[in-house]
Amino acid sequence: MKKSVFITGGSRGIGAACVKRFAEAGWNVAFTYKEQEDAASQLLKDAEALGDGLAVSIRVDLTPSASKDVYEGVAAAIKNAKTYFGIKAFDTVICNAGIGISNLITDMSAEEVEELIGINLTGSILTAKAALPDMLGEKSGNIIIMSSILGRRAGSCEAVYSASKAGLIGFGRSLAAEVGPSGIRVNVIAPGVIDTDMCANFDEETRKILRGETPLDRFGVAEDIAGMALFLSGDDASFITGQVIGIDGGFKI
Numbered sequence: 410m411k412k413s414v415f416i417t418g419g420s421r422g423i424g425a426a427c428v429k430r431f432a433e434a435g436w437n438v439a440f441t442y443k444e445q446e447d448a449a450s451q452l453l454k455d456a457e458a459l460g461d462g463l464a465v466s467i468r469v470d471l472t473p474s475a476s477k478d479v480y481e482g483v484a485a486a487i488k489n490a491k492t493y494f495g496i497k498a499f500d501t502v503i504c505n506a507g508i509g510i511s512n513l514i515t516d517m518s519a520e521e522v523e524e525l526i527g528i529n530l531t532g533s534i535l536t537a538k539a540a541l542p543d544m545l546g547e548k549s550g551n552i553i554i555m556s557s558i559l560g561r562r563a564g565s566c567e568a569v570y571s572a573s574k575a576g577l578i579g580f581g582r583s584l585a586a587e588v589g590p591s592g593i594r595v596n597v598i599a600p601g602v603i604d605t606d607m608c609a610n611f612d613e614e615t616r617k618i619l620r621g622e623t624p625l626d627r628f629g630v631a632e633d634i635a636g637m638a639l640f641l642s643g644d645d646a647s648f649i650t651g652q653v654i655g656i657d658g659g660f661k662i
């Protein structure tokens with residue numbers, strides 16, 4: 410039986426690298442997008458060409474103000490993807506979708522605070538919550554939560570983003586304790602600076618400073634994260650749960 414993965418925010422960046430990596434490894438891959446329908450369609454074709462599994466993309470918006478019921482939206486996406494693959498539960502769910510808003514806390518609107526926490530923290534919690542009943546029924550499964558180095562370290566103008574990502578670390582570790590006895594593993598990945606659209610507006614000076622704080626002297630690439638997600642989903646990781654895994658080139662701050 411083929412393994413199946415559900416990835417939020419799969420249309421670009423880290424999520425898209427995960428889509429390709431899992432497809433290449435022969436998994437069925439379901440991924441969500443919000444705005445980038447064209448990118449999602451192209452990625453779907455790429456995923457189908459890369460492996461012999463099925464692939465499906467589904468629009469999900471985790472913005473709290475955009476939908477009356479974010480939970481219902483993500484739960485429906487999981488249900489539809491399961492039906493498409495003919496499975497009872499996903500083997501792996503990657504709670505990856507997220508946004509960045511960098512600003513002084515005093516210059517952020519209350520709406521921006523709610524959006525950042527809603528998409529990054531609540532959105533991932535609701536994704537895991539929606540996937541879990543099926544996993545509990547199967548007594549197996551693997552949840553991967555995309556935090557950030559800023560969930561563990563300080564960053565000026567990143568207080569709310571940091572709060573959302575630190576919240577995910579707390580969530581992931583406690584969830585691992587809760588569902589471990591039911592055969593489900595939960596791990597958190599904390600990427601450092603990864604060269605995706607999220608970093609696209611960094612100026613050269615900022616890029617230089619960030620590289621300087623990274624002993625390996627480069628930004629990470631999305632594939633660095635995708636490789637770990639696939640490893641965590643495999644048998645070689647069967648005794649790994651409740652961990653926060655930094656993939657950050659040794660980032661120092």
Ligand code: NDP
Nearest residue numbers: 418420421422423442443444445471506507557603605607
């Ligand atoms: P990108 O900006 O490249 O991609 C973000 C993804 O999330 C896209 O697929 C996007 O969909 C989706 N998304 C954005 N907003 C929403 C929303 N409201 N509802 C549903 N989906 C949404 O980001 P990255 O790949 O860089 O980041 C992925 C994750 O990794 C994020 O959680 C981020 O915080 C985390 N991370 C990234 C780091 C980095 O340096 N890049 C460092 C540490 C953590 P669409 O394309 O359709 O808009």
